[in-house]
Amino acid sequence: MRRLLLVAPVAVLVAVAVLLAATEYVVARPSHRTKNVAYVPATAPDFDPERHVLDVYSPKKPAPTAAGYPVVLFIHGGSWTSGNKNIYTFIGRRLAKQGVVAVVINYRLAPPVHVPEQAADCARALAWTVNNIKQYGGDPARVFVMGHSAGGGLAALLATDDALLAAAGLAQNPVRGAIMDDPAGLDMYSYLKEMRYSNDAQYLVPFGKDPAVWKEMSAIYKVRPGMPPFIFYLGGETYPSISGSSGRFRDRLKAIGQPAPYTIIPGRHHIPMVLQLYWQHNIIYQGLLKFVGA
Template identity: 40%
Template sequence: MFLFRARRPSKPLPVLIFVHGGNWDSGRKGIYDLLGRNFAKKGIITIIPNYTLSPDANYNGMTKQVAAAIKWAKNNVIQYNGNPNQVFITGHSAGGHLAALAVMNPKYGVDAKSISGIILNDAAGLDMKNYLEENPPTAKNNYLTTWTRDPQQWKDASPIYFLNNSTPPFLIYVGDKTYNSIKVANSRFLKALKPFQPDVTEIRINKKHAAMVTQYFNSNSDRFEEIIEFVKLQSK
């Protein structure tokens, strides 16, 4: 786990947990140290955990590890001048799925009301049940290992089915040039979210899927200002 913090804060700072993507079978935290440093320079303590990839783990094992990182943050960030009452979570692609599921599915033991906000960055897997019913899992991309053949598991893996009045506020980004499956899942998720958060909107960015996260390597990206504003709004 990486932790990036600002220098000599005058008060406890908000905390952002970033979960990397990689189609659930690739990716690593070390790619994103620049992202963490850029957020830290702007006054947000950033935690970047790793998780075991498929085929060595399925979605459930991965989500348990992300939930453990959230619990660690809640219990320990005060030691790093972080505010345990201002913990946000974000993720790109598969990381967006794991971030949302760890908070929203109660079986992972995270109190959803204790999370100040969820930021989805071109998130995949928000409705895996719908996707896998139309595209049954095979050995390709380790999907059979990641998702199993069990439709009940697909539903259990889908954040869309755990929306309720306790769901944290969302900030949702989707790339205009991203994969169609991501556009469809985010559209379904937003429609299901609206009864609980009627003011939430999808922010569309004119980028491809990978560029949706690499934009954070540029400290001048508009995303930093938008996310900082979201953090301030939800921390009042």
């Protein structure tokens, strides 16, 4: 199947989470989860008590240095119209167990909002993380972003769009690196201009009909010297649109003298690229831990 299909079906992810729940308690013991922390003030006119919240997963052991543990902010996928942080507790637990403070966020979904508002939500969550993560054992000077599917596209915007972060109160980009797990949406401008497949109109729901917005929300057009480093993990059997845009993104990084590690995992489809993060010693964690200096 060659069409985009960016959504990792939530029902599938929920079913897998239920099946794995029996072992989750054992894994949870080395970490502490702080749930449903609001990253937008409740007094804000657009505050959403369900979507403007995040969870923090901290190692129970004190950090080996006074600076604290490295931090990874994870953004879920779901084609910009679905998904929930509560599906991804296993990622927070595995990262905390391996010496990383994990921040797993919700953001508003389309409809009624569009991708620019979602990107703004992610930027606000990043600002909260920088300003507050010290009290959870994290090092605010070592904050990384990570995303799967549509979350990968949003994470890439945090690493590349300084104006987006400035609007959230961040005078400088605090992102130290970006981990791309089968990312979608890196170049929605080209994708939506082509409209190659019969169901592509569904992506006009989150992106709208203005090509200028498609381009503004595509991180590939924001690649420039001096931006944070990227690391890519792609499924060998993922969708052509994801592998194609990721490859073009990598080429643009090379063109500015910033080559990015780029790992293709044979036989992996799109959904298993995030489900494999249930296992602590998989290849993504191995590379991630080195990347963040855990």
